[in-house]
Amino acid sequence: MVFIRLIIFAACVTATPAADNNPREHLSPTPSCGVSFTAHPAASTSGLVTCPSTVPAPSSNARLRIEGNDAEGTIFEACVVAGPREVTTQSGGTHKCDGTNARANHKPGTVPTVQLDAAAHHTGFSYDGTYDPAYEDYFITSISTSTQNSAQFWGILVNGQFTPAGGCQFEINGGDETLFAFDALSKDAFLKVMPDFAVAEAGNGNVTVTVTDSVTGGPQAGVQLGDVYTDVNGDATIPVPDEPGCYEFKGTRPGALRSNTFYLTVVGTFISA
Numbered sequence: 001m002v003f004i005r006l007i008i009f010a011a012c013v014t015a016t017p018a019a020d021n022n023p024r025e026h027l028s029p030t031p032s033c034g035v036s037f038t039a040h041p042a043a044s045t046s047g048l049v050t051c052p053s054t055v056p057a058p059s060s061n062a063r064l065r066i067e068g069n070d071a072e073g074t075i076f077e078a079c080v081v082a083g084p085r086e087v088t089t090q091s092g093g094t095h096k097c098d099g100t101n102a103r104a105n106h107k108p109g110t111v112p113t114v115q116l117d118a119a120a121h122h123t124g125f126s127y128d129g130t131y132d133p134a135y136e137d138y139f140i141t142s143i144s145t146s147t148q149n150s151a152q153f154w155g156i157l158v159n160g161q162f163t164p165a166g167g168c169q170f171e172i173n174g175g176d177e178t179l180f181a182f183d184a185l186s187k188d189a190f191l192k193v194m195p196d197f198a199v200a201e202a203g204n205g206n207v208t209v210t211v212t213d214s215v216t217g218g219p220q221a222g223v224q225l226g227d228v229y230t231d232v233n234g235d236a237t238i239p240v241p242d243e244p245g246c247y248e249f250k251g252t253r254p255g256a257l258r259s260n261t262f263y264l265t266v267v268g269t270f271i272s273a
C-alpha cells in the first residue's frame with residue numbers, strides 16, 4: 001500500500017503537541033516524511049530517522065512503533081517523549097514504571113511501557129495489561145483494538161531484539177527504537193527497511209532499499225514494498241514517482257512482522273545552493 005501526502009518544506013516542521021496532563025510526555029517533534037529540511041533539497045540524500053534530543057534525562061525522545069494485528073495494521077510510528085512515571089491499566093491498576101521495577105536498574109529511566117502510555121494518551125488509543133506483583137511488571141494484553149487471544153500475544157523489542165526484561169524494567173535511550181509487536185512469537189521475521197528515508201528528484205531513476213530481519217540481520221527476499229519485491233539480497237528497486245510528494249512504504253510478507261516505514265520524499269527539481 002502506498003500513501004501519498006503533501007509535504008511542506010520549511011524550517012522546523014513540527015506539529016503542535018496535544019494538550020498535556022503530564023509535562024514529561026509529549027509527541028513531536030517528529031520529522032516530516034522521515035527528515036526535516038531547513039532548505040529545499042539540492043541533491044538526493046538518504047538516512048535514518050532521528051528524534052531531536054530535546055528532553056533531559058531520565059526522560060527520552062525516542063522512536064516508538066506499535067504494529068497491531070492484520071486487521072488494524074500499524075497503530076503508532078513516531079518519536080515520543082516519555083519518562084519515568086506511574087502508569088495505570090484497567091486490569092493491572094496503578095504502579096511505578098521506571099526501570100527500577102524488580103530492581104532491574106539502580107536509577108529511574110525511560111522504559112517501553114511509559115513510551116506506550118505516552119503514545120496512548122496523546123494519540124487517543126487505549127491499552128491494557130495485567131500486573132504481576134512478584135515480577136513488578138505489566139503483561140500487555142491489548143493495544144487499541146489488537147487484543148491477545150489464546151495463541152497471539154504482544155511482544156516488546158528494542159533495536160530489533162526481544163527485550164530480556166519487562167516493559168517497566170528495560171531502560172531505553174534517545175537513539176533506541178522500541179517496537180510493540182502483536183503476535184510476536186509467531187513471526188518468522190521482523191522486517192527492517194534501510195535506509196529509513198530518501199530524498200529523490202521526480203521521475204529520475206530508482207531508489208534502492210534493503211530489507212533484513214532485525215533479529216538475525218539476514219536479508220529478506222519476497223518482501224513487498226508498494227509495487228516491487230525484494231530479491232535474494234533483500235534489495236528492492238523502487239522507481240522514483242513522477243509526482244512530487246511524500247511516499248510511505250511498509251515492507252510486508254505473509255508470516256513476517258511488517259516493517260518500519262520507508263519515507264520517500266520526491267521533489268520536482270533539486271535546487272543547488
Ligand SMILES: *[C@@H]1O[C@H](CO)[C@@H](O)[C@H](O)[C@H]1NC(C)=O
Binds near residue numbers: 205206239
Ligand atoms: C531503474 O530500475 C529499472 C528496473 O530495475 C531499470 O530497468 C532501470 O534501468 C533503472 N533506472 C536507472 C536510471 O537506474
